[in-house]
Every structure is written in C-alpha cells, then in structure tokens.
Amino acid sequence: MKKSRIFSMIMAASLLIASVTAGLADQNNTIKVQAADPVVICIDPGHGGTGGRNLGAQYNGISEKQVTLITANAMKAELEKYENVKVYMTRTTDTVMSLKDRADYAKAVGADFLYCIHFNSSIAHDLYGSEVWISAYGSMYQQGYSFASVETAQLQALGLYQRGIKTKLGSQGDYYGILRYATADGVPCALIEHCYVDHGVDLSFLKKSNSYQLLGIADATAVAKYYHLKSAALGVDYSGYQNVSVAAPKTPVANDLTAPEVCRIDSAVYDKKTKTVTAKVTAKDSGSPIIYYSYSFDGGKTYSYLLPWDRTKTTDTVSIPNPKGASTLIIRAHNQYDFYTPSSAYTIN
Numbered sequence: 001m002k003k004s005r006i007f008s009m010i011m012a013a014s015l016l017i018a019s020v021t022a023g024l025a026d027q028n029n030t031i032k033v034q035a036a037d038p039v040v041i042c043i044d045p046g047h048g049g050t051g052g053r054n055l056g057a058q059y060n061g062i063s064e065k066q067v068t069l070i071t072a073n074a075m076k077a078e079l080e081k082y083e084n085v086k087v088y089m090t091r092t093t094d095t096v097m098s099l100k101d102r103a104d105y106a107k108a109v110g111a112d113f114l115y116c117i118h119f120n121s122s123i124a125h126d127l128y129g130s131e132v133w134i135s136a137y138g139s140m141y142q143q144g145y146s147f148a149s150v151e152t153a154q155l156q157a158l159g160l161y162q163r164g165i166k167t168k169l170g171s172q173g174d175y176y177g178i179l180r181y182a183t184a185d186g187v188p189c190a191l192i193e194h195c196y197v198d199h200g201v202d203l204s205f206l207k208k209s210n211s212y213q214l215l216g217i218a219d220a221t222a223v224a225k226y227y228h229l230k231s232a233a234l235g236v237d238y239s240g241y242q243n244v245s246v247a248a249p250k251t252p253v254a255n256d257l258t259a260p261e262v263c264r265i266d267s268a269v270y271d272k273k274t275k276t277v278t279a280k281v282t283a284k285d286s287g288s289p290i291i292y293y294s295y296s297f298d299g300g301k302t303y304s305y306l307l308p309w310d311r312t313k314t315t316d317t318v319s320i321p322n323p324k325g326a327s328t329l330i331i332r333a334h335n336q337y338d339f340y341t342p343s344s345a346y347t348i349n
C-alpha cells in the first residue's frame with residue numbers, strides 16, 4: 001500500500017516546515033519518523049535453543065530465553081492492533097539462531113527497525129533497572145537514541161528504574177554482536193534489557209502475574225509512538241508524538257571506561273531520635289551519569305545495597321538509616337557503567 005505521491009509531498013513539506021520551525025534545519029537532526037508504508041518491525045526474542053546452550057540469564061526458575069519469547073509475543077500482539085504496521089519475529093519457537101542470522105533476517109524482511117528483547121543479570125546480583133543499548137555510529141545512534149528515549153519512558157512508567165541509554169565499543173565496532181551486524185546491514189537496532197531477573201527490586205515487578213505482558217505492551221507502545229502509529233482498536237493516535245532528536249555523531253559515541261571523578265561527603269549529621277544520618281554528598285562523572293550510591297559504616301569493608309541517585313543533581317542530600325549509631329560514613333558513587341568511587345571516611349557529627 002503506497003500513499004499517493006501528492007500526499008507524500010505534502011507530508012514531506014510539512015515535516016520540513018516543522019523541522020525548520022523547531023530550529024532543526026540541520027539534516028543530521030531530522031529523525032526518520034515517517035517510515036515506509038507499512039512500517040516494518042522485526043522483533044528478536046533474545047537467546048533460545050535446547051541442550052543447555054544460549055539460555056541467557058537463569059535465576060530462581062526464570063529462564064531468559066523463555067521470558068524474552070513471552071515478552072516478544074506480547075509486543076507483537078499489541079503492535080498488530082495498530083494500523084499500517086507489519087511485524088516479523090526472528091524466532092517463534094525455542095530454537096538456536098546466530099546473532100548474524102537475526103540481523104540478516106531483519107534486513108531480508110525489509111525491517112525499518114530491529115528490537116532485541118532481553119533480560120539482565122549481574123555477577124554480584126546487585127544491579128537493578130532497565131537499560132537500552134544502541135549502536136555508537138552515526139544515523140544508527142541517532143535513530144537508536146530517539147527510539148530508546150521513548151522506550152525508557154514507557155519502562156519507567158511501569159515503575160522500573162532506568163539505567164539509561166548506552167553504547168559500548170569493542171575491537172570491531174559495536175561491542176554487542178546484534179548491534180554490530182544490524183548496523184552493517186543498515187538496520188537501526190535497539191537491544192532492550194528490560195530489567196534484572198536476579199534482583200529483588202526488579203523481581204517485585206516481574207512477580208506480578210502479567211509482568212511480561214506489560215513489558216511487551218510497553219515495547220509496542222514505544223514503537224507506536226516513535227513511528228506515529230494509530231490504532232482504532234485501542235483508540236489511540238500518536239501522529240502528533242514529538243520524537244527526541246539528537247544529531248548523528250561524526251565519531252562513535254564511546255562508553256565510559258572510568259570511575260566517577262568526584263565522590264565527597266560535604267556534611268553528615270546524626271539524628272538520635274530517628275537514628276538517621278542526613279548526608280550532603282557531591283558526586284561527579286564527566287563520562288556518564290551517576291545512577292546509584294551505596295554507603296558503608298564499617299570503613300568500607302561492607303556496603304549497603306545500591307540506592308537510586310538523583311542524576312539531575314551533582315550535590316544531593318540523602319537520608320541513611322544508622323541504627324547502631326556508627327561514627328564514620330563512606331559513600332560510594334556508581335556510574336551508568338557500574339564503575340564506582342568511594343568518598344573518604346567522614347566523621348559523623
């Protein structure tokens with residue numbers, strides 16, 4: 001189905017006018033929001049296969065290869081409620097598929113975008129939240145970032161903590177194979193790590209009976225907003241949705257490889273009545289946002305679980321329970337790439 005040429009020209013003209021009025025005359029800043037008709041989406045449920053290979057994260061009965069398929073199916077079902085969209089899946093059963101084959105499949109079906117569905121785990125089982133990995137390169141970064149901005153908002157609306165939009169470079173380009181292959185194939189790609197299957201904060205969400213359905217619907221809604229889709233069945237129309245626009249980087253967007261430059265306790269005052277320390281903390285990192293903090297009352301031998309850090313602030317005041325009335329405090333600032341810097345030990349007043 002092709003829209004008439006005249007209609008396309010009017011659309012192109014109005015998009016141009018909209019870009020100019022928004023001060024985005026630079027072509028690099030123009031996000032592709034009116035894809036081919038229909039929009040072709042390829043969903044890639046991560047991992048898969050029997051015989052103990054490529055299972056993905058495994059924790060307390062949660063198998064990543066299974067929950068990615070459940071989420072992907074929910075995403076597909078939801079997306080198909082919209083008009084003007086064609087959805088493909090790289091796999092619909094528990095089968096092995098290489099990363100290159102997944103990217104090549106997306107290209108073969110003419111996908112406008114490839115969405116890779118994943119769940120996370122960490123070695124120390126200490127991390128929680130969602131993150132979206134995108135290509136570090138040019139227009140692939142640009143489109144990835146624009147989509148990921150919508151995606152993170154949808155996941156945040158479900159109550160999940162957002163670790164952010166991330167890139168990672170390896171020796172051959174994008175570190176993650178699926179992003180590298182999709183970029184080589186010219187298919188924009190986002191790898192969505194919905195949350196951690198091995199942390200209580202995220203498990204409190206995942207334990208809900210319809211959690212994977214909700215995640216799939218969130219993914220589909222992000223796609224619908226990004227591509228300005230409409231659904232009579234759902235009674236929604238995202239044709240006026242404002243996409244986030246970033247310039248295409250001229251050099252690859254490198255990941256942060258170093259710990260935060262500053263973590264300092266400016267003051268720490270103990271309230272005997274509430275057994276709480278109120279600490280003023282300054283944390284800075286020029287390479288990536290500070291996303292968590294943790295604290296120690298035993299000189300840095302042991303630390304608390306990770307707490308959300310308000311990344312809009314450099315200096316923040318935090319309340320820390322100190323039931324045993326410890327006399328020294330150390331705070332550690334953790335950045336988006338999970339590098340951390342401890343403060344000096346501070347004598348609590």
Ligand SMILES: [Zn+2]
Pocket residue numbers: 046047056057064118119
């Ligand atoms: Zn995975």
